[in-house]
Structure formats: structure tokens, C-alpha cells
Amino acid sequence: MSVGDTDSAPTVANKAAARVYGNSRMDTNSTRVPTFALFLLVTVLFGTAFPAIEVGLAFLPPLLFAAARYYLSATVLLAYAVLATDRWRPRTQGDRTAVAAGGVLFIGGTGFTFLGQQFTTGGVASIIVSLSPILTALLGWGLLPDERLSARGFLGVVVGFIGVAIIVDPTPTNLLDQTSVGRLLILIATAVVTLGTVLVRRSHPTLAVPALTGWSMLVGASIQLVIGVALGESPAAVEFEPAAAATVIYLGVFAGAVAFLGYFTLLDRSGALEANLVTYVNPVVALVIGHVLLREPVSVTALVGFLVILVGFALLKNKELVATLSEYRGPGR
Secondary structure: OOHHHHOOHHHHHHHHHHHHHOOOOOOOOHHHOOHHHHHHHHHHHHHHHHHHHHHHOOOOOHHHHHHHHHHHHHHHHHHHHHHHOOOOOOOOHHHHHHHHHHHHHHHHHHHHHHHHOOOOOHHHHHHHHOOHHHHHHHHHHHHOOOOOOOHHHHHHHHHHHHHHHHHHOOOOOOOOOHHHHHHHHHHHHHHHHHHHHHHHHHHOOOOOHHHHHHHHHHHHHHHHHHHHHHOOOOHHHOOOOHHHHHHHHHHHHHHHHHHHHHHHHHHHHHOHHHHHHHHHHHHHHHHHHHHHHOOOOOOHHHHHHHHHHHHHHHHHOHHHHHHHHHHHHOOOO
16 A cells, blocks of 8 residues: 555655655745745756856855855755754764765865856856766766666767767867866766765765755865865955855855755655756756846857757656656546
8 A cells, every 4th residue: 555545645745855854843834835836946046056156256266156155055954954854963874974975076076167167158057067867877877786777778878978069069179278178177067966966875874965965065165165275266356245245145045055955845746857857947047047137148059969968868767757747647648
């Protein structure tokens, strides 16, 4: 007998939330937000992060900027975890391993994104990052015992990489120009962050996900701060303008802590496939915001590369997509 046969819908929703948040000591409004509205909110918050990083880089050195963003996000997420869950402290070896992997790779690796966005647009950056679900499948196949890739899945991975190659467009004449270097740095960030995600899953942590993310952000921000200072970044180079402060606050609180909490809820409520679709709507948001507010052109090459990555994802997740569409259509339709 399934859970749905014995439990009411609110009970099932609360059990799902408990898997993400731990045993809650306070009521959460997450189950009251319609799933589609939550999907749109998370998409907009994550999608606008890329143009926001562009704006902030005009005032802040990249790694110090990243560190400030994640210190603020960590503060909010850990405060939430302390108030809302009973699994906010790392207690097991798996917890500590997950925090280390998440901090060094999942969060620390995003420093490459901030470095890369000095030389390319937020829209292009978001398209390259959309390769992450495909990379997750590839790395999971190699590192997680239960993960498997079919022949169609391998084809999807190859097609996804072709899409990124179209966007980066590495040729002997432009391989070392700033634009190509920026795009390659973002590709490196995507690979490192994805590896961190897979290693966290392999660690089997017992921490509530908001707490795990918060602790990882503290570790990652500290790494970014140390490396930034070592590379010559200085707080003296920061322009303390209202726009700089607003950007850090927006990225740290809204496109950081709030977006992650929304994503965790969406992931637990709808599953990995629908949550991954956020990654493929983010570039649309980033491209539109960049074009309308920052007057950035939308290149045909970037759009073609994005469509090819989408095809790769569809090949990789063909069975899941068909099953999800069948659920929405209902039996006999």
C-alpha cells in the first residue's frame, strides 16, 4: 500500500518537506505555495542572478564579490536551519565530508563563474551553466554505484557538449581572447560545481539540506576570500556605492537563500526532472533581462547552442519526460 493510500495530501506534503528540512520546529508556508508559482519564483530568482553579477562586477572584485554573496546567503540559511530544523549541525563523518565537498567544489567552484563573467554576458553564462544536469548524469554514472547511462543517454551527453562547443566557439585564432577565456572559466565552474553536487550525494549526509548548503557556503566563501586576497584583490578596490550593496543583498538573500529554499522545496515536491527544468528556463530570464535592462545583444550562436543543449537534455531524460507528460495528460488522453 502506498503512502497516498493512507495519508491525506497535507500529510504527504509535510513528510516530503521533512525529508528536505528535517523535523521542523516551526510551520512552513512552502506547502501553501502552488508548485507552478514556486517554479516561476525560483526560475526568476536564479535567472536574474547572472545579470546581477554583471552589475556587481562593475564595483567589486570578482572573488571578494562571490565571498560576500555567499557569506550573506550562509547567514540566512543557517539561521533558518537553526529555527526550523533539528538537523542543522554536522554530526557524522558523512556530514563533514558533504560540507567539505560542497564548500570546496559546489560553492567554491562558483568563483570561476564570477571570474568568467568579467568577460562575457550573463545570458551566455546561464546557457553554459545549463549543461549541469547533463554533467551530473555523466559524473554520477562514474561516481555513484546506482547511476547508469543508456546509449541514448550517452548520445544526450555528447549532444550537450556540442551545444556548449557552439557557444564557446574555441578556434586557434580566438582561444586566448577574453571572451573565450571567460566562457571557458564558466564551463570549468559548471564542471567543478557539478562534481561537488555528485560527491555530496555520495557522502550520504544526515544534515537538513538548508543547513548543509549554509555550511558549504561558509566554507566556499572563505576559500574565495583567501584566494581573492592571494591574487591581489583588496577591499580597498571596492566602490561602496548603493548599487554595489543592493547587488550583494539581492544575490545573497533573494537569488541566494530564498532561491535555494524554493528550489529545495520544488525538488522534493516535484522530483529532479521538473526541478532540473529550472536550469533550462533560467537562460531565457537572463537573456531577456540582459537585453532589456543592460542592452546586451542576443547572438544567434548562443541561441543555437542553447537549443542543442536542450536536445541533449531531452535525449538524456527521454523516459522521464515521457512519463511526466503522460501524468499531466492523464490516462486515456
